[in-house]
Amino acid sequence: MAVASVVILTVLTSAVVLGPLIWRVPINEIDFTARLTSPSWQHPFGTDDLGQDLLARMLYGGRISLAVGFAAMAVAIVAGTLIGAISGISRGSVDAVLMWVTDLFLALPQLPLLLLVIYLFRDFLKNWVGPEAGVFILIVMVIGGFRWMPVARLVRAQFLSLREKEFVEAARALGATTPRLVIRHILPNSLGPVIVAGTIDVAAAIIAESTLSFLGLGFPPDIPTWGRLLFDAKDYLDIAPHWALFAGAAIFLTVLAINFIGDGLRDALDPRKVM
Amino acid sequence: MGKYILRRLIIALPSLLGISLILFVLLALAPGDPFGELATNTNIPPEVRAALRVKFGIDDPVFVRYVRWLVAMLQGDWGFSFSSRINVDQLILQRVPTTLFVVGSSQILALAVALPVGVYAAMRPYSIFDQIANTLAFVGFSLPTFFTGLLLILIFSVNLGWLPFVYRTDIAATGWHWYWENFKQAIMPVAVLGLFQAASYTRYVRSAVLDVIRLDYVTTARSKGLHEGKVIVKHVVRNALIPVVTLVALQMPAVFGGAIVTEQIFRIPGIGSLLITAILANDTPVIMAVTFVFACLVVVFNLLADIIYGWLDPRISYR
Numbered sequence: 288m289a290v291a292s293v294v295i296l297t298v299l300t301s302a303v304v305l306g307p308l309i310w311r312v313p314i315n316e317i318d319f320t321a322r323l324t325s326p327s328w329q330h331p332f333g334t335d336d337l338g339q340d341l342l343a344r345m346l347y348g349g350r351i352s353l354a355v356g357f358a359a360m361a362v363a364i365v366a367g368t369l370i371g372a373i374s375g376i377s378r379g380s381v382d383a384v385l386m387w388v389t390d391l392f393l394a395l396p397q398l399p400l401l402l403l404v405i406y407l408f409r410d411f412l413k414n415w416v417g418p419e420a421g422v423f424i425l426i427v428m429v430i431g432g433f434r435w436m437p438v439a440r441l442v443r444a445q446f447l448s449l450r451e452k453e454f455v456e457a458a459r460a461l462g463a464t465t466p467r468l469v470i471r472h473i474l475p476n477s478l479g480p481v482i483v484a485g486t487i488d489v490a491a492a493i494i495a496e497s498t499l500s501f502l503g504l505g506f507p508p509d510i511p512t513w514g515r516l517l518f519d520a521k522d523y524l525d526i527a528p529h530w531a532l533f534a535g536a537a538i539f540l541t542v543l544a545i546n547f548i549g550d551g552l553r554d555a556l557d558p559r560k561v562m
Numbered sequence: 563m564g565k566y567i568l569r570r571l572i573i574a575l576p577s578l579l580g581i582s583l584i585l586f587v588l589l590a591l592a593p594g595d596p597f598g599e600l601a602t603n604t605n606i607p608p609e610v611r612a613a614l615r616v617k618f619g620i621d622d623p624v625f626v627r628y629v630r631w632l633v634a635m636l637q638g639d640w641g642f643s644f645s646s647r648i649n650v651d652q653l654i655l656q657r658v659p660t661t662l663f664v665v666g667s668s669q670i671l672a673l674a675v676a677l678p679v680g681v682y683a684a685m686r687p688y689s690i691f692d693q694i695a696n697t698l699a700f701v702g703f704s705l706p707t708f709f710t711g712l713l714l715i716l717i718f719s720v721n722l723g724w725l726p727f728v729y730r731t732d733i734a735a736t737g738w739h740w741y742w743e744n745f746k747q748a749i750m751p752v753a754v755l756g757l758f759q760a761a762s763y764t765r766y767v768r769s770a771v772l773d774v775i776r777l778d779y780v781t782t783a784r785s786k787g788l789h790e791g792k793v794i795v796k797h798v799v800r801n802a803l804i805p806v807v808t809l810v811a812l813q814m815p816a817v818f819g820g821a822i823v824t825e826q827i828f829r830i831p832g833i834g835s836l837l838i839t840a841i842l843a844n845d846t847p848v849i850m851a852v853t854f855v856f857a858c859l860v861v862v863f864n865l866l867a868d869i870i871y872g873w874l875d876p877r878i879s880y881r
Contacts (some may be wrong), residue, residue, distance in 0.1 A: 301715070314622070366704060390577070391577060391580050391584075394577050394580075394581060394857075394860050394861060394864060395581060395584065395857065396818070396819060396853070396856040396857055396858070396860050397815075397816065397819055398816075398817065398819030398820075398822055399822070399837060399852065399853045399856045400585075400588075400853065402822075402837065403585075403588065403589075403841075403849060403853055404588065404837070404842055406841045406849070407588065407589065407591075429856065434573035443659070477645070479617060494706050497706055497708075498706065498708065498823055501823065501826075502822075502823065502838055517708060517712065520712075521712055521827070523717075523718045524715060524716050524720055529714055530711050531709075531716070535706075535712065535713070538706055539704055539705050539706070539707065539709060540879045542704040542705075542706070543700065543704035545612050545700065546700055546703070546704050546763065547700065552699070
């Protein structure tokens with residue numbers, strides 16, 4: 288299943304990256320004579336209520352959705368690894384303080400705070416870097432900012448167990464400084480669970496971005512991310528179900544593939560096998 | 563046990579204060595001024611505007627404002643909604659029962675599905691049932707709730723016309739008919755939320771039972787001649803439930819978050835949709851109060867999870 292998922296994910300990613308180069312229908316070509324048509328040869332996924340081609344919109348939106356997913360995962364992993372590493376390598380008060388901060392962040396209600404931060408800072412960022420880039424930065428930082436805590440805990444747990452091993456002691460006896468110990472010896476060995484958590488983070492980030500767009504609080508309305516397509520489609524369910532079905536199926540397939548890959552990775556990296 | 567609860571309470575209160583501080587600082591940092599509109603209103607002279615700012619203490623340092631807000635909240639004064647024109651606590655109290663009903667029923671449904679399926683799948687690992695259950699669980703939590711909600715509406719309300727898709731709290735009926743109408747309108751949102759949770763719970767129950775089922779005391783129980791059902795229920799499930807129950811209690815805040823989306827789709831008048839409407843209407847007091855309610859829920863459920871964990875596993879409460 289995991290291998291099949293890798294194939295599916297590669298197909299989706301390449302479709303999203305290369306698709307707009309092949310299928311050169313513009314995403315905002317309004318054509319009122321072709322409103323809400325079902326899939327046909329001219330419009331393989333049908334059209335929406337303004338006659339815009341859905342395949343083109345989905346390919347374009349897919350880039351953004353996937354980019355948000357991977358970027359948020361990167362933010363979460365970098366932040367979590369940093370904090371977990373610092374916490375794991377230093378004992379005592381630094382560790383206690385960092386873990387207390389982690390617990391505090393873990394206690395924050397995710398979706399309400401996500402909505403709150405976007406509501407508060409959206410205009411400010413829009414004036415600073417422009418609407419799309421501003422919302423992209425905001426969404427990536429906020430989604431990533433809510434997912435670093437499990438990574439930090441995982442990394443810290445790995446550090447606490449790895450720092451007692453002999454190879455670390457040997458390296459220290461050879462005169463390695465602490466940063467060198469961390470970067471060259473302990474960190475590479477602790478990344479297994481982090482990779483698994485990373486794949487789950489991508490799935491969660493994609494769902495979070497779709498949820499935000501679905502609630503109307505994500506990217507500006509003209510950017511066709513998959514969640515936004517669902518938001519627009521939900522009012523036309525009875526006359527144009529293909530619209531919602533294609534957008535939702537895309538999100539579903541991507542998240543499913545990523546979840547299977549994460550599960551496969553966990554099975555491969557986890558020495559405890561259930562017999 | 564009492565000391566354990568007290569210790570947990572003492573840790574929970576600073577968390578609540580910390581969360582409320584973060585919320586308040588976020589709001590204070592945000593650009594935008596509640597008196598911004600007044601600045602452009604030519605009817606209000608600058609001295610009056612300055613006096614208003616002093617009266618409401620808007621320019622005081624953040625910490626002073628935070629303490630004032632906290633004291634007001636604790637005294638029960640939760641502010642006045644800009645757009646709904648009633649007190650915020652009244653507004654929230656109107657909406658909480660509906661959300662609690664939907665969320666509570668969905669958790670009961672989730673557990674009712676996940677426990678039997680998870681236990682049975684763990685009793686026969688890697689069998690056909692287990693593989694189907696695993697795959698369905700994956701599919702279940704990969705489907706975003708808004709998609710399943712829309713699909714269900716499409717199938718049951720639009721095409722088949724069996725169930726209403728707008729949730730009404732003022733059903734004009736009595737007795738049996740009222741219950742039936744309520745049940746029909748609640749079934750879809752509860753199913754959407756519940757099955758999504760059931761998918762992740764099933765996998766967790768399965769792995770928890772798998773961890774317990776190969777321990778020595780289970781083999782002892784079987785070799786004593788106990789009926790297999792009794793072994794499973796009395797020994798395995800009771801011990802496997804410990805991490806599961808903690809997970810359920812810890813997931814409650816996320817479920818409330820998920821309820822926000824479901825309430826939007828099915829137009830349920832609960833706290834989640836109150837938050838969304840308040841955000842879209844720039845109604846700051848309501849936003850602050852609802853987010854604070856969510857934060858309180860998180861802390862309360864974490865505390866509950868700790869207490870239940872300590873009760874179920876006496877070894878924990880001795881630490």
